[in-house]
Amino acid sequence: MVKTLAVTGLRKVYGGLVAVDNISFDVNRNEIVGLLGPNGAGKTTTINMILGVLEPDAGAINIEDIDMTSRRSEAISRTNFAAVYTPLPGNLTVCQNLSIFGRIYGVKSVRNRVDELLKQFDLESFKNTKCGALSSGEQTRVSLAKAMLNRPHLLLLDEPTASLDPATAREMRAKICEFAVQGLGGVLWTSHNMYEVEEVCDRVLFLSHGRILLAGNPETLPAEYGKKTLEELFIAVAREPLTLNDI
Amino acid sequence: MSLHRVFAIVLRQIYLIRGSFPRVFPLFAWVVVDMILWGYLTKYLNSVTSSGFNFVPVLLGAVLLWDFFIRIMQGVAMAFFEDVWSRNFLNIFATPLLISEYVTGLVLSSILTSVAGLAAMLLIAVMVFKLSFLVYGLMVIPFILVLFLFGIALGIFGCALVLRFGPASEWFIWPIPALISPFAGVLYPVSTLPQWMQVVSRILPPSYVFEELRAVVSGGTVSGMALVWSASLAILYILAAYRFFARVYRHALHTGIIARYSAENLG
Numbered sequence: 001m002v003k004t005l006a007v008t009g010l011r012k013v014y015g016g017l018v019a020v021d022n023i024s025f026d027v028n029r030n031e032i033v034g035l036l037g038p039n040g041a042g043k044t045t046t047i048n049m050i051l052g053v054l055e056p057d058a059g060a061i062n063i064e065d066i067d068m069t070s071r072r073s074e075a076i077s078r079t080n081f082a083a084v085y086t087p088l089p090g091n092l093t094v095c096q097n098l099s100i101f102g103r104i105y106g107v108k109s110v111r112n113r114v115d116e117l118l119k120q121f122d123l124e125s126f127k128n129t130k131c132g133a134l135s136s137g138e139q140t141r142v143s144l145a146k147a148m149l150n151r152p153h154l155l156l157l158d159e160p161t162a163s164l165d166p167a168t169a170r171e172m173r174a175k176i177c178e179f180a181v182q183g184l185g186g187v188l189w190t191s192h193n194m195y196e197v198e199e200v201c202d203r204v205l206f207l208s209h210g211r212i213l214l215a216g217n218p219e220t221l222p223a224e225y226g227k228k229t230l231e232e233l234f235i236a237v238a239r240e241p242l243t244l245n246d247i
Numbered sequence: 248m249s250l251h252r253v254f255a256i257v258l259r260q261i262y263l264i265r266g267s268f269p270r271v272f273p274l275f276a277w278v279v280v281d282m283i284l285w286g287y288l289t290k291y292l293n294s295v296t297s298s299g300f301n302f303v304p305v306l307l308g309a310v311l312l313w314d315f316f317i318r319i320m321q322g323v324a325m326a327f328f329e330d331v332w333s334r335n336f337l338n339i340f341a342t343p344l345l346i347s348e349y350v351t352g353l354v355l356s357s358i359l360t361s362v363a364g365l366a367a368m369l370l371i372a373v374m375v376f377k378l379s380f381l382v383y384g385l386m387v388i389p390f391i392l393v394l395f396l397f398g399i400a401l402g403i404f405g406c407a408l409v410l411r412f413g414p415a416s417e418w419f420i421w422p423i424p425a426l427i428s429p430f431a432g433v434l435y436p437v438s439t440l441p442q443w444m445q446v447v448s449r450i451l452p453p454s455y456v457f458e459e460l461r462a463v464v465s466g467g468t469v470s471g472m473a474l475v476w477s478a479s480l481a482i483l484y485i486l487a488a489y490r491f492f493a494r495v496y497r498h499a500l501h502t503g504i505i506a507r508y509s510a511e512n513l514g
Contacts, residue, residue: 103255
């Protein structure tokens with residue numbers, strides 16, 4: 001079966017700093033993979049390389065067997081993303097932003113798709129509101145709606161629920177899980193909320209200093225390393241990465 | 248190339264301009280001020296000189312065309328700056344959009360905005376100051392095209408500079424037309440310039456445009472060679488500017504500027 005995402009030997013060095021160090025992993029269809037790690041571990045660098053906005057120094061990225069280097073536009077058309085640090089332009093309305101990105105992603109019947117998403121993400125009342133005038137939680141919902149525009153086969157989410165209240169965050173998690181279960185897609189998800197990760201992720205990868213230190217099921221992984229919770233394991237990875245064996 | 252994606256870039260600019268007074272006002276304000284200023288100056292010059300020489304087509308016509316060139320260049324840059332100001336690079340470039348589609352979208356956006364400015368200038372120049380384009384003849388059309396192409400080339404070059412050096416470097420862009428104008432011979436023949444400035448003029452397509460238009464107004468004929476040479480130079484500059492932009496973009500992908508643009512000049 002074709003992997004939704006296959007990353008092989010990915011490496012990125014900024015000056016003398018190794019941000020991502022020879023990592024390999026994959027994401028399968030209908031699977032949610034959590035990319036975890038402390039600040040500066042290399043999560044966002046990895047996501048930026050998968051999004052094609054950062055060139056790797058080595059390694060390969062394939063999205064459904066399409067090579068990112070040689071067929072970037074075709075590969076990227078199967079992805080979409082939402083990141084807490086990348087709101088949509090605040091000087092355009094919700095509807096305008098979604099219409100523009102719908103066209104860029106080659107969505108057919110853009111208007112119908114935008115209407116569908118406005119309803120799905122409870123954004124109908126903000127349809128003609130400029131994104132800059134929305135609360136951070138509302139902007140996050142718009143970003144998630146944008147991320148679903150082209151029904152991506154690979155959805156990249158960088159802390160997608162960071163600015164949401166617990167109730168809205170739960171709703172958004174449910175929508176993303178529904179997307180993963182019912183759709184054609186796989187999800188790569190970064191988060192610092194271990195409760196959220198345990199709830200949604202089928203598999204997690206722990207990154208530290210640009211390397212994958214641990215990988216496995218978020219429900220069983222803590223016990224395998226003598227920790228009670230995923231959060232404890234996260235703290236251990238962040239503070240004492242050298243005590244854990246590289247995988 | 249996907250026309251849908253090109254259209255999306257143009258549509259973004261239409262959405263932004265529509266109903267935005269701060270964006271609509273500059274499209275017309277400065278060109279109108281220029282037309283009024285130079286219009287009355289030429290009228291005054293016509294009244295104080297006894298030679299019967301008509302300054303309207305020579306000065307006002309030249310200023311009109313020069314303003315059009317500036318609007319084209321700024322139109323490309325402004326459409327690009329919308330992404331800079333709204334910190335939209337990651338959203339835009341993490342999509343299937345190709346660089347050629349993005350740049351084409353910027354150019355088409357510029358055509359929309361500069362044609363609006365051109366219409367306002369023509370209205371004032373023709374209605375108030377009786378500027379007649381008949382004195383230039385049909386040859387004015389290809390020469391306007393040369394200015395248009397060179398404006399696009401400089402616009403793309405300016406965008407590349409800002410992409411390379413960060414948001415603060417937009418101040419490199421605005422003075423570019425002013426730096427070129429002394430060499431372009433907009434208001435005076437190139438022969439007026441010292442030799443070294445004439446050498447620079449020879450590589451600037453607008454200098455041929457204004458020289459030839461002055462020749463036509465003085466009763467001469469247009470040099471076909473000048474037209475071909477200026478058009479060739481303008482096309483060459485567009486190709487070079489696009490190549491430069493693509494190179495800067497690749498550099499930005501390598502260094503991570505696209506992903507962290509607001510951090511400026513990451514190396």
